[in-house]
Amino acid sequence: ETGVTQTPRHLVMGMTNKKSLKCEQHLGHNAMYWYKQSAKKPLELMFVYSLEERVENNSVPSRFSPECPNSSHLFLHLHTLQPEDSALYLCASSQAGTGGHEKLFFGSGTQLSVL
Amino acid sequence: GESVGLHLPTLSVQEGDNSIINCAYSNSASDYFIWYKQESGKGPQFIIDIRSNMDKRQGQRVTVLLNKTVKHLSLQIAATQPGDSAVYFCAEPNTGRRALTFGSGTRLQVQP
Numbered sequence: 476e477t478g479v480t481q482t483p484r485h486l487v488m489g490m491t492n493k494k495s496l497k498c499e500q501h502l503g504h505n506a507m508y509w510y511k512q513s514a515k516k517p518l519e520l521m522f523v524y525s526l527e528e529r530v531e532n533n534s535v536p537s538r539f540s541p542e543c544p545n546s547s548h549l550f551l552h553l554h555t556l557q558p559e560d561s562a563l564y565l566c567a568s569s570q571a572g573t574g575g576h577e578k579l580f581f582g583s584g585t586q587l588s589v590l
Numbered sequence: 591g592e593s594v595g596l597h598l599p600t601l602s603v604q605e606g607d608n609s610i611i612n613c614a615y616s617n618s619a620s621d622y623f624i625w626y627k628q629e630s631g632k633g634p635q636f637i638i639d640i641r642s643n644m645d646k647r648q649g650q651r652v653t654v655l656l657n658k659t660v661k662h663l664s665l666q667i668a669a670t671q672p673g674d675s676a677v678y679f680c681a682e683p684n685t686g687r688r689a690l691t692f693g694s695g696t697r698l699q700v701q702p
Contacts, residue, residue, distance in 0.1 A: 477635065508689055518634070518692040520684065531688050565633050577622060577683070579690055581633030 478502040481566050481582035488556065489590050496551040496585045498566030506571040507549040508579065509541060512563040524549060525571050556589045563587070602699045609667040611696045613680035618661060620682040624690065625654060625665045629676045634692075637665070637678075667698075675700045 478501045488494050500507060509521040523531035524543040538560075540552040549566055563586050567579040603609045615623070621642040626634035640647045640654045640663075647654050653666040663680050677697050681690040 477633065479633075506688075517694045518679070520689050520691070523688045525688065531686060567633075571688075577690075578624065578636055578639065579634075580636070581626075583631065583633050 477580045477582065479566055479568055479580050479582035481564075481585050483585055484583065485586045485588075487588045487590065488553070490556060490558070492556075493552070493554040495553065496564055496566075496587075498549040498551075498582055500547055500549075500566075500568035500580070502568055502570075502580060504568040504570045504580070505546055506569045507543060507546070508567040508569075509549070509551050510565040510567065510581075512565055512584070514562075518565065521551075553587075556587075558589050561587055561589045599694070600697045600699065602701060603670050604701050605670060605672060607670055609665075609670045609674070609698060611665045611667075611678050611698065613663040613665075613693050615661050615663060615680070615682055617682060618658070622683055623654070623656065623663050624681045625652075625663075626679045626681060626692070627674075627676045628679065628695070634679060670698075670700050672700050672702065674698060 480499045482497045506525045508523050510518045511521055512518050520533045521535045522541045527543050527546055538555050542550040563584040565581050565584045567581045569579045624639040625637040627637050628634045638649045638652050638654050640656050645656055651668045655664045667674055677695045679695045680693045684691045
């Protein structure tokens with residue numbers, strides 16, 4: 476166990492559905508992340524939250540909406556997704572310091588399929 | 591721009607042999623590099639890291655080498671075991687140093 480828990484592990488949704496991905500970290504970290512991992516593509520950074528403030532939005536479409544209510548929880552709200560959004564969505568956390576956000580700890584991901 | 595890439599998508603080795611996984615980076619200002627291992631059905635897991643003021647760092651059965659002259663990073667795994675089969679990624683800080691940028695990954699297959 477890495478200390479980062481993601482639910483659900485698998486999700487199938489239609490293009491008109493609304494769903495949410497949940498991430499919880501038990502490491503006492505102050506930064507959380509969403510990455511997208513597609514087949515044959517490197518991990519793509521989506522969002523970064525530091526001290527519950529969104530500090531990076533990597534040109535992600537508005538159909539993805541993140542929420543960070545506290546330093547331990549992170550959500551990704553999904554609505555009107557496209558089939559090309561099917562991917563593994565990975566949550567991570569880190570302890571950000573003066574040297575930057577260095578070692579990331581990842582959850583096991585949510586495998587999303589959009590029909 | 592920043593770019594972290596890998597030379598080979600798949601590496602196949604015999605059990606017991608040593609494995610070498612390579613990574614090229616383009617951001618000469620990067621001062622920190624990490625290797626991650628991702629097994630099937632799991633998220634990436636930290637293996638080892640190295641700062642740019644070092645050329646070599648050793649862990650348990652793993653060694654990372656950094657050549658700043660040619661902007662090249664390698665991960666060496668000694669006596670490769672079936673449990674080492676996974677995809678390996680190198681990573682470096684992104685431009686804002688708020689996250690990591692990952693390479694495309696190398697799949698390591700260990701043959702019995």
